[in-house]
Amino acid sequence: MSKKYNKIQLMKHTVAATFAIFLTTGAAAPFALAQDTERPVLTVDDCVKCHDAAPQAIESAGGKHKTEVTCIDCHEGHPPKNTDIIPQCSKCHTDEKHFELEGCLGCHTNPHTPLKITLADNLTEPCLTCHTDQIDQLKQNLSKHTEQSCTTCHTAHGELPSCTNCHTPHSEDMVQSDCLSCHKPHMPLQVTYPDDTPSKLCASCHQTAYDLLMANTTKHHERSCADCHKSQHKMIPKCQDCHGVPHPEDMMKKFPICGDCHGIAHDVTK
Structure with a gap:
């Protein structure tokens, strides 16, 4: 060529x-x-045309995933530009110190229902990273509650159990609010109560004193337990708190103890 x-x-x-x-x-x-x-440009209205289950889940227990973010904030683009289509929690949740198990999904099993937290049995340490006040109260006010794990009572996150799940109520008509009016769950032995607490609630533990008071015919019969034992459990009042000095000074010197003549306050004899 x-x-x-x-x-x-x-x-x-x-x-x-x-x-x-x-x-x-x-x-x-x-x-x-x-x-x-x-x-x-896609909107949430476009997403729900195919993905109807996720919006329903978010509506029921989405927390801030319902009120502050949309589908597009987490799932960027459709179809996704890369194989990592499930966004990392750390994309948004980076500022606040939080307990780490093997990962966020150890507690928050479904990002569409982050408030439905799954708790393992006998779990305490992970709870303490957020609920610090409660553990301080338990340690500073020792009781049988101190010996329990958090999940003994709180079987689901955010669930406030009924006291009567473990404790026999003081009376048949007691409700949860009655228990909490005297006992704080994380310091149950630090008993405080309002002035209008019915005496029959006290009677569940102090039955003998209650029976004597109910049978007594003096004005003490008309008083409630809380009238004398004000606000603080095991507070023993002095007779003078109500009665002042009812007798002449010479008589008080000769008989300084009121009970020597009048008996006990729950069964005043005269």
């Missing part, structure tokens, strides 16, 4: 290769760009 023919063939191959490169790069780029720019 002549040199001229070879030169023509080389030019043909060069042009063909250049055109192929142009098609796969320069020409394709505007096409891809056009696809990206023409893709509509």
Whole structure:
């Protein structure tokens, strides 16, 4: 073949290769760009057309995932641009110190229902990273509650158990609010009570004193337990708190103890 023919063939191959490169790069780029720019911006209304279960879950127990973020805030683009389609919790939750098990999903099993927290049996340490006041109260006010794990009472996160799950009520008509009016769950032996606490509640432990008071015919019969034992459990009042100094000084010196003549306060004899 002549040199001229070879030169023509080389030019043909060069042009063909250049055109192929142009098609796969320069020409394709505007096409891809056009696809990206023409893709509509999705809204939550678009998401729920196919994904109906997730919105229902968020509506029931979504917490801030319901009120402060949308589908698009976590799931960027559709279809996703990479294989990691499930967003990392740390994308948003980075500022607040929190307990770490093997991962967030150890407690928050479903990101669409983050408030439905699954708790293992005999769990305490993870709870303490948020609930510090409660453990301080338990340690500073020792009781049988101190010996229990958090999940002994709180079988589900955020659940406030009924005291009567473990404790026999003081009376048949007691309700949870009655228990809490005297006993704080994390310091149950530090008993405080309002002035209008019915005496029959006290009678569940102090039955003998209650029976004597109910049978007594003096004005003490008309008083409630809380009238004398004010606010603080095991507080023993002095007779003088109500009666002042009822007798002449000489008589008080001779008989300084009121009970020597009048008996005990629950069964005043005269």
